[in-house]
Every structure is written in C-alpha cells, then in structure tokens.
Amino acid sequence: MRIDGKAEGPRQSMSWLHTWSSLILGWLLYAIFVTGTLSFFQAEISVWMKPEFHQSIPPKSQQKQTEVALSYLQQHHSDAASWRIQLPNSRQNTTAITIREVGEDPNARRGGTRITLDSATGEVLEARETRGGGFLYRFHFELYGLDRIVGRWIVGLATMFMLVAIISGVITHKKIFKDFFTFRSGKGQRSWLDAHNASAILALPFHIMITFSGLLLLLFIFMPWGINQIYDNRQEFLQDQRNNLISNPETETTNKRTESRGKREKNAETVEQTTAPLTDLTPLLVYAQTAWGNNPIGSINITAPNTTQAKIELQALHVKSVAYRGIYPTLEFNGVTGAPIMDSKTLNTPSIPAGIYNTVTVLHEARGLDLAFRWLLFFSGIIGSMMVATGLILWCVKRAPQQQKQNKKSFGYRLVEVMNIAAVIGLPIACAAYFYANRFIPVHLENRTVLEIRVFFIIWLLSFIHASLRQHKQAWLEQLMFASIAFALLPIVNFMTGGQALWTAIAHGQWVIATFDLAMWVFALLFIICFYKVKNHQGLKANKSKATPIQQEKQS
Numbered sequence: 428m429r430i431d432g433k434a435e436g437p438r439q440s441m442s443w444l445h446t447w448s449s450l451i452l453g454w455l456l457y458a459i460f461v462t463g464t465l466s467f468f469q470a471e472i473s474v475w476m477k478p479e480f481h482q483s484i485p486p487k488s489q490q491k492q493t494e495v496a497l498s499y500l501q502q503h504h505s506d507a508a509s510w511r512i513q514l515p516n517s518r519q520n521t522t523a524i525t526i527r528e529v530g531e532d533p534n535a536r537r538g539g540t541r542i543t544l545d546s547a548t549g550e551v552l553e554a555r556e557t558r559g560g561g562f563l564y565r566f567h568f569e570l571y572g573l574d575r576i577v578g579r580w581i582v583g584l585a586t587m588f589m590l591v592a593i594i595s596g597v598i599t600h601k602k603i604f605k606d607f608f609t610f611r612s613g614k615g616q617r618s619w620l621d622a623h624n625a626s627a628i629l630a631l632p633f634h635i636m637i638t639f640s641g642l643l644l645l646l647f648i649f650m651p652w653g654i655n656q657i658y659d660n661r662q663e664f665l666q667d668q669r670n671n672l673i674s675n676p677e678t679e680t681t682n683k684r685t686e687s688r689g690k691r692e693k694n695a696e697t698v699e700q701t702t703a704p705l706t707d708l709t710p711l712l713v714y715a716q717t718a719w720g721n722n723p724i725g726s727i728n729i730t731a732p733n734t735t736q737a738k739i740e741l742q743a744l745h746v747k748s749v750a751y752r753g754i755y756p757t758l759e760f761n762g763v764t765g766a767p768i769m770d771s772k773t774l775n776t777p778s779i780p781a782g783i784y785n786t787v788t789v790l791h792e793a794r795g796l797d798l799a800f801r802w803l804l805f806f807s808g809i810i811g812s813m814m815v816a817t818g819l820i821l822w823c824v825k826r827a828p829q830q831q832k833q834n835k836k837s838f839g840y841r842l843v844e845v846m847n848i849a850a851v852i853g854l855p856i857a858c859a860a861y862f863y864a865n866r867f868i869p870v871h872l873e874n875r876t877v878l879e880i881r882v883f884f885i886i887w888l889l890s891f892i893h894a895s896l897r898q899h900k901q902a903w904l905e906q907l908m909f910a911s912i913a914f915a916l917l918p919i920v921n922f923m924t925g926g927q928a929l930w931t932a933i934a935h936g937q938w939v940i941a942t943f944d945l946a947m948w949v950f951a952l953l954f955i956i957c958f959y960k961v962k963n964h965q966g967l968k969a970n971k972s973k974a975t976p977i978q979q980e981k982q983s
Contacts, residue, residue: 452585453822454850457815459582461854462567463637464808467793467801468942469560470518475943476865477554481927484935485515485522485546489716489724490709492546496522496727497708499549505733509533512727515546516744517798520939522546533730555870562880563858568641571880576648583645590638593631633807634814640791643784703735706765714767715741715758725755729762737762746795750777752785755795816851823847845894845902852906853890855950859913860886866924900961907958915951918944 465472474480486492496512504510504526511525511533527539543552558565565571569578647654708727715724725744731737743756759768777785793801823844830836836844864882868875894902921944922928932941 452588453815453819454846455581455585456589457812457819457850458854459567459585460808460812460815461858462563464805464812465858466560466564466567467805467808469564471560471939471943472563473557473559473561474518474520474939475921475926476557476559476862478866478921478924478926479552479554480521480543481925481932481937481940483515483521483545483547483552484937485520489514490712492522493708493712493727495546495549496524496544497705499544499551500524500526500732501705508731510727510729510732511539512729514724514726516723516725518939520546520937521552533728555865556876557865557879558876562861562883568645571884579645579648583642583649586638586641586645590635590642593634593638597631630807630810630814633804634811636787637791637808637811640787644788644791701735702733703737703763705729705732705737705762706739706760708739711739711741711758711760711765715743718758719743719756722756732762735763738768739765744795745797746789749786749789749796750782752789753794819843819847819851844899845891848894848899848902848906849887849891852903852910852954853887853894855954856890856906856910856913857883857887859910859917862917863913863920866920866926903961904958907954907961911951911954911958913951914947914954917947 486495492514493512496514500507500510500512507526508529508531509527511527513519513523513525515522522544524542524544525539526542527533527535531538543554544550545552562571568582569575570581571578573581642649712724722743722745724741726742728740728742729737730740739760739762741758741760746752746755760766761768789795790804793804796804823840826840830840861879861883864879868878868882872878890906893906897905918929922931927935927937927940929941929944932938932944
C-alpha cells in the first residue's frame with residue numbers, strides 16, 4: 428500500500444494490520460477474555476450457583492473431614508469396590524465422594540456414583556441442575572450452540588489474530604514504554620489511546636502468555652496428524668505423557684500403558700473378597716501432611732475397602748510445580764496394616780518440551796495453582812479485557828471527527844457503535860442475568876440448565892437491540908446504570924433465595940461464597956464509576972454553523 432505516493436514503511440504496515448485485525452475479531456476476543464477471566468474462578472461460581480451446598484461449613488481438621496466421609500461410606504457403601512473422597516478446600520466447601528462397584532475401573536475419569544456430603548454432618552446434599560461456572564468456561568474456548576470442533580477452530584483463529592495484534596501493536600508504538608507512564612485525561616482520542624497503551628503494557632507478559640498457551644491447548648485441533656499416527660485419541664496421548672512422568676517399579680515394563688490397563692482389569696476380576704477391617708487413617712493423614720508441608724491433602728482413594736486387598740492412596744491438592752501438569756504427589760499405604768508401600772509412584776523430571784508445554788498451559792487454565800496466583804491471573808484478565816474494550820472504543824473515537832464533517836453517521840460506523848455497547852457492557856449484563864436466572868428459575872423445572880443459558884443469550888440480544896434504538900450516549904448510560912444495579916443486588920438476592928448471607932459466610936470463613944458476593948459489589952462500583960465518567964463527558968465541540976446528530980448525542 429502507498430500513502431501520498433510513497434510506499435508504506437514497516438511501522439505503517441503494522442499499524443494498518445493492528446487496526447483492522449483488532450476490529451474484525453475484537454468483539455469475539457472481548458467475549459473470550461471476559462468469560463476466560465471469570466473461568467479462573469469457575470469453581471467458586473459453581474458453588475455460588477448451588478445454594479443448597481452453602482450450609483456445609485467444613486471442619487478445620489482434615490482428620491475430622493475424613494471421619495465424616497468414612498462414616499457415611501461405611502454405613503451405606505461398605506461393600507463397594509472403591510471409594511474416592513475429595514476433601515473440601517479453599518474452592519469447595521462440601522465433600523464429594525465417588526463410589527464404584529465391582530467391575531468398574533477405579534482409575535477411570537468418568538463413571539461411578541457421585542454423592543455430595545455436608546462436610547460437617549455427613550448429610551447428603553442435592554443441588555439444583557445448573558452448568559454453573561462450567562458454561563462460562565466452555566463458552567470461553569468452544570463458544571455455544573456450535574459443534575465443539577468448529578467452535579474451537581473459531582476461537583483458535585481469533586487467538587492467532589490476537590497474537591498478531593499484540594506483536595504488531597508493540598512494533599507500531601516505538602515509544603510504548605514511555606507512553607505507559609503518561610495518561611492525559613480529558614483529551615479525547617489521546618486519552619483513549621493512553622488507556623489502551625497502559626492496559627496493554629501493564630499486563631503484556633500475561634497477554635503474550637495467555638494467547639500463546641491458548642494456541643498450544645488447541646494445538647491438537649490445528650495439527651492432529653502426528654498424534655493420530657501413534658495414538659487413537661488425544662486422551663490416550665495425555666495419559667501416556669502422565670505415565671512418562673510417573674514411575675512405579677512394580678509395573679514398569681516396555682509397554683506401560685498396556686500392562687497398566689490389563690492389571691486394572693485383572694485386579695477387578697481376581698480381588699479376593701476376604702473381609703478385613705480398614706486401618707485407621709489418622710496416622711496416614713498426619714504422615715502425608717508432614718511430608719507435603721503446606722500442600723494439603725486433596726483426595727483419598729481407597730480400593731477394595733474392608734478387604735485384605737485394601738489399598739489407600741492419598742493425593743495432594745496441588746501439583747509439585749506447574750511443570751507437572753495434572754500430576755499430583757501421592758502416597759500409597761496398605762489398607763489393612765497402614766504400612767507405606769515402598770514402591771509407590773514417584774515423579775520423574777519432565778523433558779524440556781513437556782515442561783514448557785505443561786507450564787504455559789497450566790498457567791492458562793490456573794489449575795492446581797494457589798489462590799494468590801489465581802487472583803493475579805484474574806486481575807491480569809480484567810486488564811486484558813480493558814485493553815480490548817478501549818481498542819474497540821478507540822476505533823470509533825478516531826473516526827468521530829470524520830463522521831461529524833459528514834453531518835451524519837455512516838451505517839458501518841453506527842454498527843460498530845452498537846456492537847461496542849452490546850459487547851463491552853452487554854456481555855457483563857448477560858452474565859449477571861445468568862446468575863439471576865439460576866436463582867429465579869424454579870428448581871424442579873425440566874431442562875432448567877438450558878433455560879439458564881437461554882436467559883444469558885436473550886439478555887445479550889436485548890442489549891444489542893436497546894443500543895440500536897437509543898442514542899449512543901444514552902444507551903451507554905442506561906446500560907451502565909442497569910449493570911451497576913444488577914451486580915449490586917446479587918449478594919442480596921443470594922441470601923434471599925437460600926444462599927449463605929455475606930456476613931455469615933465471612934464469619935464462618937466460607938470465602939468460596941463470600942468472595943463471589945464481594946466481587947459483585949466491586950463490579951457494581953466499577954460500572955457506576957464508568958457511568959459518571961460517561962455522563963460528565965462533553966464529547967466533540969459543536970460547529971457554529973450547524974449541530975450534527977453526533978454533537979447532539981455528545982458522543983465520545
């Protein structure tokens with residue numbers, strides 16, 4: 428391309444690429460960023476959306492938590508083939524157990540009978556049907572209503588454009604780090620550009636990591652041929668990678684996967700059902716807590732309980748490091764004597780490529796990370812959402828003077844204005860509507876999970892319709908005020924519809940519930956601040972000759 432008869436330089440070319448690649452997929456990227464940021468706390472969202480679980484206040488001692496679960500299992504499922512007890516933690520206030528009968532694989536990811544217990548009383552709890560935070564998590568990388576593979580392809584392509592926009596943005600702004608420390612308020616386009624630059628640079632390492640790791644997570648969709656030549660599916664490949672990180676002298680052979688699978692099947696068929704009392708788990712829990720220090724026990728697996736073949740496996744809550752994706756420290760004990768099994772699984776050092784892949788993908792998903800690191804990723808995600816939002820608004824701000832000269836708005840410009848409102852503020856309103864639907868749709872209504880999701884999209888669509896019918900500035904003000912009120916009332920609606928009240932949750936240390944309510948008030952505060960900023964904004968100065976529609980709306 429040429430400008431004034433001269434060929435464009437690299438910086439001008441990058442600027443053009445940055446502008447148009449950012450706009451074309453900006454709205455989709457904003458949705459991906461917002462739902463992805465919320466997904467860092469998908470477990471907390473799911474707990475909040477199941478108020479039937481809020482009554483569970485876990486005892487501080489893991490020994491007491493274990494006793495409550497074992498008491499229920501011994502009374503109701505003493506003859507099961509295996510038990511899995513997932514103890515409460517900072518992200519889960521209930522005790523989740525899985526019971527498998529004879530013939531079922533105790534190591535299978537799915538299957539078995541799943542039951543949720545009150546961590547203090549052992550009472551069985553049944554929650555309403557809901558996708559919870561899982562819907563936002565899946566929407567983040569699969570969208571919704573599309574074939575999963577198609578959705579992942581679309582998100583993957585958008586992520587590629589995002590990486591292009593980041594790199595081209597860094598190249599375009601030669602004074603980018605200097606501009607980071609400069610913010611000029613009340614300067615129109617200059618102020619929006621400063622805000623866009625600052626939000627981009629402040630979390631630049633996060634932006635690069637999150638886009639690059641997102642592409643790695645979708646690598647098997649984009650380039651499946653190598654894996655397909657060796658493995659039947661991606662899950663078999665991932666299992667093989669886990670096997671490479673875990674060594675067990677008793678079962679190490681040239682074909683670990685085949686022997687491990689055969690051994691599980693053989694054990695399921697040949698376990699002798701000679702009864703024997705299960706050992707006291709208290710010394711085992713103390714042993715594990717001493718060995719792992721600040722890494723608490725996450726789950727307890729007991730195979731062939733109450734028999735001479737009983738085996739107890741304790742698994743830590745967190746991975747050893749982010750390089751050990753999905754591999755948690757474990758200790759195995761004889762279920763009758765309580766003696767440690769000396770050939771228990773040990774962790775091997777991952778290869779450099781596997782370590783890099785595991786590290787960046789674990790950071791992307793925030794799985795197995797402590798609370799402080801998850802909050803860091805969450806705030807970085809908010810800054811990333813702000814970066815995309817300010818970029819979308821900047822597109823309109825830069826072109827507003829030209830629209831003013833024409834004395835009318837072009838169809839394309841007006842469409843971008845409406846889409847910006849529906850994306851930037853309409854999506855958060857839709858998320859709030861999703862939470863309200865969770866509480867107000869009758870609990871026993873059929874297909875209520877689908878209805879919750881439909882409310883999300885209906886409100887999002889109404890946001891677009893509202894923005895298209897109202898004047899630009901007025902649409903911003905009305906939706907910002909609506910969002911402020913909607914988020915501010917959610918904690919009140921929580922305890923009025925059976926959830927744990929904020930003050931009670933704080934008093935009992937139920938931060939998995941209290942954090943959600945507090946976050947809603949923070950969001951409400953942010954939206955009300957934005958409301959007053961927009962309300963006090965004067966927009967473009969009117970021409971003396973004639974006032975245009977843009978001037979009348981006082982748009983930014």
